[in-house]
Every structure is written in C-alpha cells, then in structure tokens.
Amino acid sequence: MVSKVRIGIVGSRFQADCIATSVKAMPEEMEVVAVASPTKGNAEAFAQRHAIPRFYSDYREMLSDPEIEMISITAPNRLHAQMTIDAARAGKHVVCEKPLCVTLEEADAMIDACAKAGVLLMYAEELFFAPKYVKAKQMADEGAFGRIHLVKQGEKHSGPHSEWFWDVNQSGGGALMDLGCHGIAFCWWFLGKQKIKSVYAQLSTQVNAARTQGDDEAITIIEFENGAVGMVESSWNRPGGMDDSIEVFGDKGQTYADMLMGNALPTYSEVGFGYAVEKAASTKGWTYPVFEEHWNYGFPQEMRHFARCVRGKETPISDGETGRVVQEVLYAAYASAGLGRKIALPFRPRGIAKPIDLWKKPELARAAL
C-alpha cells in the first residue's frame, strides 16, 4: 500500500484552516504532519485544533523536516514566491494559494525553481474542482451548449477578513487581484485553456477609499483566440455573505450555477444561529446557510488531486503555468484600467513592483505597450 502524502502547511489562519479541514476529509490520500506560522502561539494552537503532530514558528525550519513531501502555502501573497523557492530547494512539492504571487518575474522564478528541483508546483484554484462547476464543464465538453460564446464568473463578498489584503503593498492589488484571479482562471479553464487575445477592465474604489488604495469593484472582459468572451465580476462590496456563481452561453443552450445560495437552505430566523456562510455578518432574518461548504468549493477534491499528482497517479490540471497565465491577465487588466483601453496579449512588462501600479501609474502601462 502506498503511504499517505505528508503535508506541511505554512500559515495558520483562514485558508490554513480550510486546507487542514479539507485534507482531513480525504484521509486515504494525505495527512497534515506539520504547520508553521510566525505569530507566537498560533502554530501550536492550530496544531492542537487539527491534531497535527509538529509545529514551527519559522517555515524554513519546517522545510528541513524530512518527513514532509508537500508544502501548502497559505501566507499573504507577497510571501508566496520566496516560500515556494525555499520549499523547492528543500525538495518539497508545492501547493501555492491564489494568486500565485505578485509579479510576473516571481512567477517565472517559482516555475524555474520547481522545475530545477524536480518538484511539482501546483496552483490552488479550487473552482476547477467545485462539483457544480465541474458538472457545467462536463456538459459543455459534451457539446450540450453548442459553441460557447460567453462564460461569466462572479465572486463577491463584503471585503477581506485580514488587514494585509487591504494594503496593496502586501496584496499587490484589490478585489481584482483577490477575487478576479478565480474568475480569470475559471474562464480560461472552462474554454479549454486556449490562448487569450485581449483583456479589458473597468476598476473603481466605490466604498472603501478610506481603507485601501485598491480597487473594490472590478469587471474584466477577456477575449479568447476562438472569439469567445469571458466576463469576470469581482466585488468587495456585497454584504450578506459570499456569492460565487457562473453563467455559460452557447448557440445551443446555457447553464447557470450558483455555488453557495443555489445549494443553501433559504432560512428565516428571528433569533439567529451559529454560522450561515463565509462573511455573512448576521444570521438573523432571511439567510442562506450552506452545508458542506468546503466540498461545494472543491477544496478537499483539489487537495486530493494534488496528493495524487505527488504520487504520480494524476497530472496537475492547475500548475505554475496556470498561475502565470492568471498573473499576466491581472497585469493586463490593471493596465487596461489605467489606459482606458483593451490590452492585447502577450503583455509581460518587466520591472513592475505590483500589478495595481499599472492602474495607478498609467505611464508604466503605456511604456509597456
């Protein structure tokens, strides 16, 4: 019998909890054996909460643990590149949370480091594993909708839970970077990973100008080589809990999938209850409590796939290249908003400190054309 893939998690808060819980849901393939997080007490508390045997305050120490085969990076965006490179050098396979990193140079360096070390770089885009969306793609691939000309994805909530997301120096951008990266990857995957011709984006800071330099509303339009269009709506201004949905249109049909509210229990309660859905501020009145939240997103299925890739049983459907495609579209979208025009791909300006600079300093975008 082949042993379980042994995982070390970097980070101990929101996404780390999601990954640890998801790994436990697929115990036949993998297990978390260590966690690393710098804030005193956090790694230990996390280890206790999830029954993980070892904890570290420095992730580099965890990387020298010979038992660990795969690292799951759930730290802020600005740390993804260095952590991936360090993990690759230590001979560990890497699962990196979205967005892959901050700059295109970082994406290249991460891909190179993993290739040189002979380890896998897997990009954690769970929408490729969300059961409802997988079903939509299976029907599309069967031809159920004929020739698809439009794929829409929207992700909207009331704004991130941690301060670093709001600081563009740590995140690299706003709602587009944080939520739009899902929709960009989704449309690209849904339409068969074909070449992207151009990107157009409309960005604004509608509600949170006092809190962030980042965009809190984003609409991104992606033109694909075969003429199909992807449309991605990203918002940090939707109270009432997380919303994630898709629409697919072809000349022979269409489908709609609302991942959370579409699976939820329409509920009315005058007194409230413990938990409804991610980022719902209240459970009183009408709410849409979800069940099997991680499963509906596809997180356990994603981690199972990655563990099977480490064992050579499957080939990653989301890898460093996927993350780099998304990163290039993010650059193009910010540049498009800066210049007020479509940006043709390839678009790979060098020396940009963070994607949002291409919106805030249009001269950088102009110089890159």
Ligand SMILES: NC(=O)c1ccc[n+]([C@@H]2O[C@H](COP(=O)([O-])OP(=O)(O)OC[C@H]3O[C@@H](n4cnc5c(N)ncnc54)[C@H](O)[C@@H]3O)[C@@H](O)[C@H]2O)c1
């Ligand atoms: N796939 C998804 O849907 C999804 C959802 C949420 C977050 N994410 C991504 O996961 C990453 C983390 O987001 P989060 O929501 O968990 O943020 P968070 O603020 O809740 O947690 C960040 C964690 O990183 C740790 N950290 C900071 N510096 C570190 C260091 N030097 N070494 C080790 N750990 C360090 C913090 O201690 C904390 O535990 C982000 O890139 C985010 O975009 C993905």
